[in-house]
Amino acid sequence: MAVSPVEIRAGVLAFGNRTLWSGLDLEVEPGEFLAVLGPNGSGKTSLLKVLLGLQRLSGGSVRIVGRAPGSANARIGYIPQQRAMQDGLMLRGVDLVGLGLDGHRWGTGLFGIRERRRRVAEAIEAVGAGAYANAPVGRLSGGEQQRLRVAQALVGEPDVLFCDEPLLSLDIAHQRAVSELIDRRRREAGTAVLFVTHELNPVLSYVDRVLYLVNGQFRIGKPDDVMNSKTLSELYRAKVEVLRIGGQIHIAGARSAVCEDEPHHLDDHEYQHQRV
Numbered sequence: 001m002a003v004s005p006v007e008i009r010a011g012v013l014a015f016g017n018r019t020l021w022s023g024l025d026l027e028v029e030p031g032e033f034l035a036v037l038g039p040n041g042s043g044k045t046s047l048l049k050v051l052l053g054l055q056r057l058s059g060g061s062v063r064i065v066g067r068a069p070g071s072a073n074a075r076i077g078y079i080p081q082q083r084a085m086q087d088g089l090m091l092r093g094v095d096l097v098g099l100g101l102d103g104h105r106w107g108t109g110l111f112g113i114r115e116r117r118r119r120v121a122e123a124i125e126a127v128g129a130g131a132y133a134n135a136p137v138g139r140l141s142g143g144e145q146q147r148l149r150v151a152q153a154l155v156g157e158p159d160v161l162f163c164d165e166p167l168l169s170l171d172i173a174h175q176r177a178v179s180e181l182i183d184r185r186r187r188e189a190g191t192a193v194l195f196v197t198h199e200l201n202p203v204l205s206y207v208d209r210v211l212y213l214v215n216g217q218f219r220i221g222k223p224d225d226v227m228n229s230k231t232l233s234e235l236y237r238a239k240v241e242v243l244r245i246g247g248q249i250h251i252a253g254a255r256s257a258v259c260e261d262e263p264h265h266l267d268d269h270e271y272q273h274q275r276v
């Protein structure tokens with residue numbers, strides 16, 4: 001039987017007496033696109049850290065391509081939560097993207113160097129970053145830096161791709177381009193994708209399943225099985241209404257219970273308009 005790219009059994013993560021989640025059983029299939037949602041502080045980034053081997057589980061077990069996280073057998077792509085790079089950082093975009101190839105061996109000969117350059121150029125082209133790839137990354141805009149991070153995560157042809165809010169600070173056109181790139185990667189190469197986001201709609205058509213974390217509780221299932229009024233009201237322990245408008249999901253009501261910064265949430269005023 002094929003080894004699952006990502007497998008968590010009875011996972012528990014607690015800090016002090018605060019349990020972020022427990023009893024988490026999660027298996028992500030090759031080529032699957034899993035969106036991870038939840039309000040601030042619900043443990044989304046911590047989950048990615050567990051999967052990267054940067055954070056130990058408090059209980060249960062985790063395997064990445066059959067091994068402990070952090071071991072070198074799997075090719076992992078990681079788009080970290082965005083932090084502005086230092087102004088004075090002189091590293092160029094091509095160098096940043098090239099770091100995603102470290103650990104790949106094509107030999108040190110001319111072929112190896114050429115192949116490396118070719119792959120870096122291809123990854124830069126794919127995110128539309130060619131115009132500034134030779135500039136120091138510290139001088140680039142947030143969105144330009146983000147596109148280079150995406151190229152860095154994809155250049156190594158990962159088996160598993162962990163994305164932490166990868167669309168932040170991208171304009172709509174580049175949100176679409178990056179989402180399509182990630183989707184193509186998982187379709188063509190079977191890369192398993194874990195995609196942490198506050199905004200589901202830009203990737204809704206690609207998402208196979210959703211993991212929704214709230215206050216130590218969670219639900220996993222197809223978008224329609226999780227993103228509905230009943231399930232979210234149970235999770236938030238408050239009345240939450242989920243509306244499907246024009247193929248998009250919007251959440252209304254119980255604003256105080258639902259994370260304020262989730263862009264797919266309508267405010268009550270907007271909601272009233274939608275109902276008339």
Ligand SMILES: Nc1ncnc2c1ncn2[C@@H]1O[C@H](COP(=O)(O)OP(=O)(O)OP(=O)(O)O)[C@@H](O)[C@H]1O
Pocket residue numbers: 015020038039040041042043044045046047
């Ligand atoms: N090493 C740690 N020690 C103690 N508490 C921690 C540690 N790491 C994370 N936390 C806490 O765990 C909670 C979850 O953090 P995490 O970054 O996983 O949330 P998140 O769901 O990604 O939130 P956001 O949407 O704001 O990015 C936060 O309250 C955070 O302060």
